[in-house]
Amino acid sequence: MPELQTERLRLTPIGPHLADELYRLHLDSGIARWYGGWTRADAEARAAEIGRSWQRDGVGKWLAHHRESGELIGRGGLSYQDVDGVRRLEIGWAVREAHWGSGYATEIGLAGLARARELGAAVVVAFTEVHNVRSRAVMERLGFAYCHDFPHRGEPFALYAISLDT
Template identity: 85%
Template sequence: METERLRLSPIGPHCADELYRLHQDPGIARWYGDWTRAEAEARAAEIGRSWHRDGVGKWLAYHRKSGELVGRDGLSYQDVSGARRLEIGWAVREAHWGNGYATEIGLAGLTRARELRVTEVVAFTEVHNVRSRAVMERLGFTYRHDFPHRGEPFALYAISQSD
């Protein structure tokens, strides 16, 4: 899949090194923790399985002109507030913050959700992650409520889509 500035490549086991490198970025590690190479390998394998099992998964986002790794994004099914829901998420390397990449890749994820005829997509982040919350609002998500996730308070947003 391509956007105006990005090429989105599905993550699978072959992407473990790139996923590991991405999560070494200070701006991403701040929110997702320090991943080991083994964790990146396990996560890449799980994302690959989700593409086959669910028809959705995460993409690595590369700049179309330079080929530089910008971030990752995509869709996955998550247990959120006691229900299995389609979640969209993104992570952009700190050097690229403020350039609209999270919004651009978020729109690509919502397009994929519409293709799958999914009527609701959720997004969530730590309650104090104002940058991510602003992206959610730019994409048209509405704040629903806070909920506990990984032992921390997270803010849940949702968007309803119709044909």
């Protein structure tokens, strides 16, 4: 997959070659708060898994860098997830805490939705911990509607969905 550019971001498909940057991203306290502490081995395994997803499914996560400064802003994109017993196209994002409130998660989300439309997806889901009000607000800004809460990794998560065929 080629890199994408948004108004402010350069989105680079994650693969094994970006494991070090993915690890550095997950050291950010704002991201670690939601995703736990990652080891370098965790980042290497996850980067390899995402690279396989790009090859197998044509979707995956991007690392997001500021187009002008090159600063690492976050990550986000699409993956397939089993949700309510159905394989669904899921969108997500994580932005370094210093950049919260700057619209980067929304920008990453819009790029992911554009990719989902290119793939002909009818519905995309998003989910987060029920108390993650910032992420839920991004989902709502992107046009997602709340569906219901569900258990995920032993915690209550809020599920949202958006129809792309309207």
